[in-house]
Structure formats: structure tokens, C-alpha cells
Amino acid sequence: MARYCSYCGKPLADNDLFCGYCGTKVTQKSQYARTETMSQAYELAKQRNDTDWSYWDTPTLFTYSPRKVEKFCIKEDKYLEKDPERPTYIVSPHGAIGQIYQEEGRTILEWIFYTETDGPMNLPQKYNQLFG
Numbered sequence: 001m002a003r004y005c006s007y008c009g010k011p012l013a014d015n016d017l018f019c020g021y022c023g024t025k026v027t028q029k030s031q032y033a034r035t036e037t038m039s040q041a042y043e044l045a046k047q048r049n050d051t052d053w054s055y056w057d058t059p060t061l062f063t064y065s066p067r068k069v070e071k072f073c074i075k076e077d078k079y080l081e082k083d084p085e086r087p088t089y090i091v092s093p094h095g096a097i098g099q100i101y102q103e104e105g106r107t108i109l110e111w112i113f114y115t116e117t118d119g120p121m122n123l124p125q126k127y128n129q130l131f132g
Helices: 038-048 066-080
Strands: 033-035 088-091 097-103 106-114
Touching (some): 033 038
Antiparallel strands (some): 097 106
């Protein structure tokens, strides 16, 4: 199974101890990757998921094709382009996409797109569950 940096989302070699791109120490614990834009999250997610996605409000209906998810992500990035408090994004080992943001001093994790493997019942619901 391919490994990715938990911070920047770049691919890792099997024997890497540190990410060659951003320098983050590689841990075996996490296969979750963080990205700065939703479009970057989508690019990584489509490498990890070869089926359709479901949207957060209908997690059992896989009606979001890769093209539909890509359009959603581009639109979201454009909307948040100048927002200084824009979220960062997270990609699960099997391509689910979430967002991480600050609210009232707390770090919030919300999943936006699910995959058949990574659905609402088996994904972490709190940020500290991702990276320990």
C-alpha cells in the first residue's frame, strides 16, 4: 500500500523516515494526509479512491463522480481564496476528504466526502485521533 506524508500529502518511499518534501517525521500510525487546498485534497483522494464519493449529508448514496467532486473542490477553493482563516483539508487512507478548522479555540474535524471504505462509522471524528 502506498504511503503519504501526514503533513503535506506527498508520496513516501517504504523506507523513508522523514518526508523528502517537507521534512515531517514519518510515523507508521497515520496514513492521513493534510493539504492546504481542497483541490490538493481531491488530487490525493482520487489516487486513493477509484470509485464515486458520497456527500456528508447523504453518506450512503455514492452519487459524486470524480468530476463532480473536482468541480466542488475548485469552487470551494475559489470561495475561500482570500479567507485568512480558511480550513486545511485532510485525506483518509482510502480517499475520504475532510476539513480542519478552528472554532472558539477548538480544532474541528468535519468529513465532507466519504468513500465506500471510509464512511462515517469508521473515520476519526476528532482531530487528535488523526495524528495522535
